[in-house]
Amino acid sequence: MSPTRVFxxxxxxxxxxxxxxxxxxxxxxxxxxxxxxxxxxxxxxAWGLFCGTTRYISLATVAFFGVGSYTVAVLGERLPWPLxxxxxAAIGALLALLVGLVTLRLSGTxxxxxxxxxxxxxxxxxxxxxxKVAGSVGxxxxxxxxxxxxxxxxxxxxxxxxxxxxxxxxRSRLGFALRLIGEDEQAARHCGVDTxxxxxxAFTLSSVFxxxxxxxxAPRWTYIDPAIAxxxxxxxxxxxxxxxxxxxxxxxxxxxVVPLVLLFELLVKYFPNHFPIVLGVVFLLIVYxxxxxxxGWVLERGRKRGASR
Amino acid sequence: xxxxxxxxxxxxxxxxxxxxxxxxxxxxxxxxxMNLSYGELxxxxxxxxYALFGKLQVSPLLTLLAIVPLAALLGWAIYALALAPLVRxxxxxxxxxxxxxxxxxxxxxxxxxxMLVLVGGSYLSYSFLSVPVAVLGTTVAANRLLALAMAVxxxxxxxxxxxxxxxxxxxxxxxxxxxxxxxxxxxxxxxxAAAFALGTVLAGVAGVLVSMFLTFSATMGVxxxxxxxxxxxxxxxxxxxxxxxxxxxxxxVEALVGTFVDPGLTLAAxxxxxxxxxxxxxxxxxxxxAR
Amino acid sequence: MxxxxxxxxxxxxxxxxxxxxxxxxxxxxEGEIVGLxxxxxxxxxxxxxxxxxxxxxxxxxxxxxGAELAGAPAYRVVRAGIARTFQLVRVFRSMTVxxxxxxxxxxxxxxxxxxxxxxxxxxxxxxxxxxQAARMASELTYIDQKRLELARALALQPRLLLLDExxxxxxxxxxxxxxxxxxxxHEAGMTVLMVEHVMDAIRSLCDRCVVMNSGARIAExxxxxxxxxARVVQAYLGDDxxxxxxx
Numbered sequence: 064m065s066p067t068r069v070f071x072x073x074x075x076x077x078x079x080x081x082x083x084x085x086x087x088x089x090x091x092x093x094x095x096x097x098x099x100x101x102x103x104x105x106x107x108x109a110w111g112l113f114c115g116t117t118r119y120i121s122l123a124t125v126a127f128f129g130v131g132s133y134t135v136a137v138l139g140e141r142l143p144w145p146l147x148x149x150x151x152a153a154i155g156a157l158l159a160l161l162v163g164l165v166t167l168r169l170s171g172t173x174x175x176x177x178x179x180x181x182x183x184x185x186x187x188x189x190x191x192x193x194x195k196v197a198g199s200v201g202x203x204x205x206x207x208x209x210x211x212x213x214x215x216x217x218x219x220x221x222x223x224x225x226x227x228x229x230x231x232x233x234r235s236r237l238g239f240a241l242r243l244i245g246e247d248e249q250a251a252r253h254c255g256v257d258t259x260x261x262x263x264x265a266f267t268l269s270s271v272f273x274x275x276x277x278x279x280x281a282p283r284w285t286y287i288d289p290a291i292a293x294x295x296x297x298x299x300x301x302x303x304x305x306x307x308x309x310x311x312x313x314x315x316x317x318x319x320v321v322p323l324v325l326l327f328e329l330l331v332k333y334f335p336n337h338f339p340i341v342l343g344v345v346f347l348l349i350v351y352x353x354x355x356x357x358x359g360w361v362l363e364r365g366r367k368r369g370a371s372r
Numbered sequence: 373x374x375x376x377x378x379x380x381x382x383x384x385x386x387x388x389x390x391x392x393x394x395x396x397x398x399x400x401x402x403x404x405x406m407n408l409s410y411g412e413l414x415x416x417x418x419x420x421x422y423a424l425f426g427k428l429q430v431s432p433l434l435t436l437l438a439i440v441p442l443a444a445l446l447g448w449a450i451y452a453l454a455l456a457p458l459v460r461x462x463x464x465x466x467x468x469x470x471x472x473x474x475x476x477x478x479x480x481x482x483x484x485x486x487m488l489v490l491v492g493g494s495y496l497s498y499s500f501l502s503v504p505v506a507v508l509g510t511t512v513a514a515n516r517l518l519a520l521a522m523a524v525x526x527x528x529x530x531x532x533x534x535x536x537x538x539x540x541x542x543x544x545x546x547x548x549x550x551x552x553x554x555x556x557x558x559x560x561x562x563x564x565a566a567a568f569a570l571g572t573v574l575a576g577v578a579g580v581l582v583s584m585f586l587t588f589s590a591t592m593g594v595x596x597x598x599x600x601x602x603x604x605x606x607x608x609x610x611x612x613x614x615x616x617x618x619x620x621x622x623x624x625v626e627a628l629v630g631t632f633v634d635p636g637l638t639l640a641a642x643x644x645x646x647x648x649x650x651x652x653x654x655x656x657x658x659x660x661x662a663r
Numbered sequence: 664m665x666x667x668x669x670x671x672x673x674x675x676x677x678x679x680x681x682x683x684x685x686x687x688x689x690x691x692x693e694g695e696i697v698g699l700x701x702x703x704x705x706x707x708x709x710x711x712x713x714x715x716x717x718x719x720x721x722x723x724x725x726x727x728x729g730a731e732l733a734g735a736p737a738y739r740v741v742r743a744g745i746a747r748t749f750q751l752v753r754v755f756r757s758m759t760v761x762x763x764x765x766x767x768x769x770x771x772x773x774x775x776x777x778x779x780x781x782x783x784x785x786x787x788x789x790x791x792x793x794x795q796a797a798r799m800a801s802e803l804t805y806i807d808q809k810r811l812e813l814a815r816a817l818a819l820q821p822r823l824l825l826l827d828e829x830x831x832x833x834x835x836x837x838x839x840x841x842x843x844x845x846x847x848x849h850e851a852g853m854t855v856l857m858v859e860h861v862m863d864a865i866r867s868l869c870d871r872c873v874v875m876n877s878g879a880r881i882a883e884x885x886x887x888x889x890x891x892x893a894r895v896v897q898a899y900l901g902d903d904x905x906x907x908x909x910x
Contacts, residue, residue, distance in 0.1 A: 173654065176598075247756075252717075
């Protein structure tokens with residue numbers, strides 16, 4: 064192992080230990096901030112796992128997130144917590160398979176368009192169901208799993224898992240297949256890759272992480288309604304973070320999460336009305352100036368330095 | 373009769389969707405820009421009509437006239453400033469699509485953000501020509517009829533433009549094969565910009581028309597974009613006639629579901645239709661073979 | 664005599680009103696090099712696409728080593744033993760030469776986990792890219808990219824190799840090398856179906872030729888036979904496709 068790798072591994076380990084100890088060391092505000100950071104860390108990394116490799120762009124992150132939150136809202140008081148999480152994962156996987164089976168057989172355009180409207184669709188359907196069948200559009204979430212320390216701990220585990228999955232993707236046949244699909248799907252098919260199966264698998268895995276993240280943080284809101292759970296801006300934020308960090312490496316999106324979560328905290332505090340505009344501008348800056356993200360920029364520098372040697 | 377009402381509503385809605393889909397077809401089929409901010413521009417036009425009517429008592433019909441050059445200018449500006457750099461940068465069609473998707477996704481939030489700051493998130497509507505008119509044994513609001521009539525007129529105008537003029541033929545050529553179009557001395561870049569601008573005009577016009585009879589809010593743009601995308605896909609990308617038929621189908625389905633099942637499920641009905649098309653005829657109901 | 668390795672019968676595919684491939688039928692025996700000729704637009708590449716699984720035929724049958732492959736998705740055709748190159752080279756541009764070959768090794772017929780450096784190196788040496796394993800595919804010259812695509816196809820351990828104008832765009836010395844490479848594959852027992860315009864290469868490589876025009880087969884036989892067939896000459900003189908390479 065090269066010295067850089069050893070250093071990176073140690074740094075990551077150190078960061079995780081710190082994160083684990085953080086709730087005891089800090090206060091309510093820092094714990095809340097860390098929860099936000101880890102939440103977006105999970106969402107952005109999960110997004111990058113599928114969308115970064117295959118270059119299929121999903122705009123539906125919050126659709127799955129919302130499904131997780133709503134599973135907790137509906138089942139949270141009836142089942143023990145581990146079963147609730149399991150149920151959320153199962154529903155998320157089913158939804159991903161459904162969407163995937165319909166759209167991933169076709170070109171990426173259909174996939175994007177479908178995911179673009181999915182959040183709104185789910186929001187309306189849940190809204191309809193809640194108002195017609197459940198009687199009221201909002202729900203109260205009273206679950207035992209609401210302590211910040213518990214949420215923090217679960218998110219830490221989830222983050223470690225999704226990063227581990229990303230690391231494994233980098234070494235596995237599935238991960239290689241996904242990269243080939245992102246390069247040239249037709250050529251990949253002609254190398255013997257079952258592209259539909261690979262995409263379905265990766266998309267489902269990615270979505271399960273998003274659903275679980277939504278489920279784990281749902282207890283933070285004591286009241287939930289479709290507009291809160293299915294907030295399209297979250298999808299957008301996740302895409303920005305992943306693109307800023309860069310998706311060429313599994314650890315790229317996390318690099319984009321940290322600065323942007325901090326920026327957004329400031330924005331929400333001082334310029335709440337201008338939030339969407341600033342978001343849009345930041346995004347446009349990334350698309351135009353830093354299309355491969357920080358990771359891409361670093362890799363490009365490394366390549367140029369290597370070439371000039 | 374509720375059925376007749378629903379059918380008329382459906383036709384009117386369908387007419388709106390047809391205009392919107394035509395515009396999106398021009399932008400995607402010709403300029404190859406997947407414009408996710410399309411609906412925001414529509415809503416922006418609606419907001420403009422609302423503001424002008426409310427503050428300055430300007431008739432929406434006047435706004436309709438004014439929106440044509442305004443939207444054309446805005447569309448051209450967006451293409452030249454925001455999208456042309458992406459076009460220049462893209463190595464191939466797929467890369468351009470991905471880049472323009474992301475770029476216009478960002479634009480969506482910028483436009484929506486501006487409107488939220490200007491008019492907030494509440495629902496807006498104004499009353500213009502809401503006199504009842506007797507049609508086929510039932511009464512329909514005059515503004516809906518006007519909207520439908522205008523949609524038909526404009527649709528025909530665009531149709532004639534595309535089919536009977538040189539510019540229109542050039543546009544269709546670029547949408548079929550940009551490389552060959554260049555070989556016959558068609559300036560593809562300027563035409564793409566023109567098509568994009570024309571698409572924006574259609575969005576603006578549809579927005580003003582819609583504002584006359586629909587209650588809307590600053591965040592409804594996404595809905596319109598989605599429906600336009602669904603119609604474009606159902607009709608077959610680049611297929612103008614197909615888009616019109618698909619738009620009418622969508623409008624009718626939506627009106628029927630809204631009247632007889634539940635108004636809250638209209639989007640779900642749209643998506644169900646979309647799903648069915650994707651499953652059985654992904655190249656569109658009338659589409660030629662996809663690439 | 665055992666059945667031919669590849670048996671195409673009545674293969675048809677239309678795009679709207681255009682019949683790109685019209686009831687095409689021909690055979691390719693094991694170990695043969697069959698040339699698929701015809702003027703531009705005659706449907707040759709479409710025929711290859713139908714055989715390789717890139718397109719689904721409207722009608723017809725493609726029997727390969729006894730199994731019916733018409734309509735099967737490309738990855739299944741590959742696993743049955745057919746590999747191809749593309750008319751416009753399709754290498755994985757942001758990956759290294761080595762990774763490109765790995766793509767063939769890891770998902771092909773005897774898919775193994777990567778890291779079999781010997782296999783990679785052997786394949787690269789075979790096509791003449793042995794020294795460039797670590798380079799980015801996008802940095803290769805045109806002919807090297809073609810070689811890479813061939814190496815990747817060979818990594819799939821095919822019994823039938825489909826070459827789509829693989830010799831196009833090469834200068835005379837590159838052409839000599841290219842022909843030599845294909846001949847070496849042939850001598851090692853590979854069956855090849857090649858779409859080609861370079862007449863001298865066709866004459867020196869192909870055992871038999873099938874000539875297409877407007878989607879249908881118009882002639883079949885040895886290169887000498889078809890190239891002197893009046894119908895073939897007429898079909899070609901309609902377009903300006905005759906390329907005589909100065910070998």
